Amino acid sequence: MLKPKTTKKDTxxxxxxxxxxxxxxxxxxxxxxxxxxxxxxxxxNTTHIGFSEPKQQRTPLPHVVAAIQERKHPPASQKGPLPNKPTKKMLYDDFGEPLRWVWEE
Known part of the structure; x- marks a missing residue:
């Protein structure tokens, strides 16, 4: 059994x-x-503020960043052509009524 929700008025x-x-x-x-x-x-109260240590120097790693970006988004030339997927096409009779679906490549 569910408890009834307490409203703001009740609180x-x-x-x-x-x-x-x-x-x-x-x-x-x-x-x-x-x-x-x-x-x-x-x-x-400033004891909880995290700016007590001096700013640290960061080591630039552009080659690592470039490798990660390349893995995320490979160049278009490496992808190759997309295979032709078959498509569904509706066949109609002489009066324009749908008959059936056929797959075309």
Missing amino acids: RKELESLVDEFIKAKGEIQHVDMGESGLVDGKY
Whole structure:
């Protein structure tokens, strides 16, 4: 049996009731300024930013890139001619009514 989906209205009611219960139990709500919770000692937390190491030099490898590109897209001259595939053609009678399909090369 599937559970009924909770709607936004139900979620709002539930949160409102939880807040009311908290306040009735002598709980106190503190005011926090917008953006304050993301600050550490009044500054943004920069320990998680990944720019602590200096930029590394990269070794150019154009021959490797060229080999990969060639494998992805071989030149047209290497592909060769495409084989002729048989095609389906409808045969009609003298009155234009379809009779049957035939394969032509």
